[in-house]
Amino acid sequence: MPRRRSEPRPAASDRRRAARTARPAASERSMTSRRPMEPRDLARIRFVSDPQISPDGARVAFVVTQLSEARDEYLSNIWMVDVTGGEPRRFTTGPKRDTAPRWSPDGVRLAFVSERDTDKKPQLYVMRTDGGEPRRLTDLANGISDPVWSPDGTRLAFVARVGGWQEPESEHERKKSRPARVITSLKYRWNAEGFTYDRRPHVFVVSAEGGAPTQITDGDYADADPAWSPDGTQLAFVSARHATRDEDDQADVWLVSSAGGEPRRVTDTSGTASVPTFSPDGAEIAFARRVGANSVGDNVQLSAVPATGGAPRALAPSLDRSPAGPIRPIWCRDGRIVFPVEDRGDVVLYRIAAPSVATREGRDP
Numbered sequence: 001m002p003r004r005r006s007e008p009r010p011a012a013s014d015r016r017r018a019a020r021t022a023r024p025a026a027s028e029r030s031m032t033s034r035r036p037m038e039p040r041d042l043a044r045i046r047f048v049s050d051p052q053i054s055p056d057g058a059r060v061a062f063v064v065t066q067l068s069e070a071r072d073e074y075l076s077n078i079w080m081v082d083v084t085g086g087e088p089r090r091f092t093t094g095p096k097r098d099t100a101p102r103w104s105p106d107g108v109r110l111a112f113v114s115e116r117d118t119d120k121k122p123q124l125y126v127m128r129t130d131g132g133e134p135r136r137l138t139d140l141a142n143g144i145s146d147p148v149w150s151p152d153g154t155r156l157a158f159v160a161r162v163g164g165w166q167e168p169e170s171e172h173e174r175k176k177s178r179p180a181r182v183i184t185s186l187k188y189r190w191n192a193e194g195f196t197y198d199r200r201p202h203v204f205v206v207s208a209e210g211g212a213p214t215q216i217t218d219g220d221y222a223d224a225d226p227a228w229s230p231d232g233t234q235l236a237f238v239s240a241r242h243a244t245r246d247e248d249d250q251a252d253v254w255l256v257s258s259a260g261g262e263p264r265r266v267t268d269t270s271g272t273a274s275v276p277t278f279s280p281d282g283a284e285i286a287f288a289r290r291v292g293a294n295s296v297g298d299n300v301q302l303s304a305v306p307a308t309g310g311a312p313r314a315l316a317p318s319l320d321r322s323p324a325g326p327i328r329p330i331w332c333r334d335g336r337i338v339f340p341v342e343d344r345g346d347v348v349l350y351r352i353a354a355p356s357v358a359t360r361e362g363r364d365p
Helices: 010-022 024-033 039-044
Strands: 046-053 059-068 073-082 098-103 109-114 123-128 145-149 155-162 200-207 223-228 234-239 252-257 271-278 284-291 301-306 337-343 346-354 357-360
Touching: 039 059, 046 098, 059 098, 073 098, 098 145, 109 145, 123 155, 145 223, 155 223, 200 223, 200 234, 223 271, 234 271, 252 271
Parallel strands: none
Antiparallel strands: 046 059, 059 073, 098 109, 109 123, 145 155, 155 200, 223 234, 234 252, 271 284, 284 301, 337 346, 346 357
């Protein structure tokens, strides 16, 4: 707790008293101009999210979301602004939702997820950052999420759900009864997604020039958070593939060839892993982790594990605050890790300057 002063400083007290005496009119105007929030105000609020800095550090792409009263739904587009300031400019003009902007390593193109085709699920698009028309790279029945560029900019990894019942195209078939659901797992349904037991998310890779995507992972598992190794030969991802996955909340970091193949478990099934990221030399993987079989609500630790596998180690064990998910930690070229932390209602940046030492970026309030 901050230290309490034994008595206020006279100068500060005098200034506050003088301010209250000298500005009654301004205070009264402020009180009379205030009003309770009304439902119509929701359409005036713009939500800014998912800022992404360009590789040259000159621009920021971000998502702006606003409620459309006419359509009674939230719409999103991608905007850009120079890091030096200036007027933000709209980058996409999709009719529904454009999200997840991701710069190519050379900064020439921007990948994003869009629902611009109203009869389709969200798909992956690529567009030049100097303008032009977006080009669609995927056309998958269940849509895609979480796009990530390969280090050389030739491919993108993403997550897509596979399988599930699809509504028939013909009116005659749509009139028939839907097949019965046969559920054999406890985690078969999620809020805002509905029944997911027969639509498992898996990792895919697609060429940045287009073509058929390649499914990299499969099986009756849920895979998430793909991350490329620095040489582009492997993908790290998070998955719960242990026998008791229906009974606990644990998930491991796994590795798989970016061309496909049998995944290899990296962590030791001792907690819940998320948002893995490789060190610059590819030797280690940092990730967010909660320790224990059922650790929902516990503090999250920033941890690391050798890419060859082993027991995770906490990088900042004395830090009593959680990294802010689902933002990935950033492993810098000099070996330091920058990561966001939830702190008293705010999100601030910390960095790992050395093993087990966390330093807050900027100045403490």
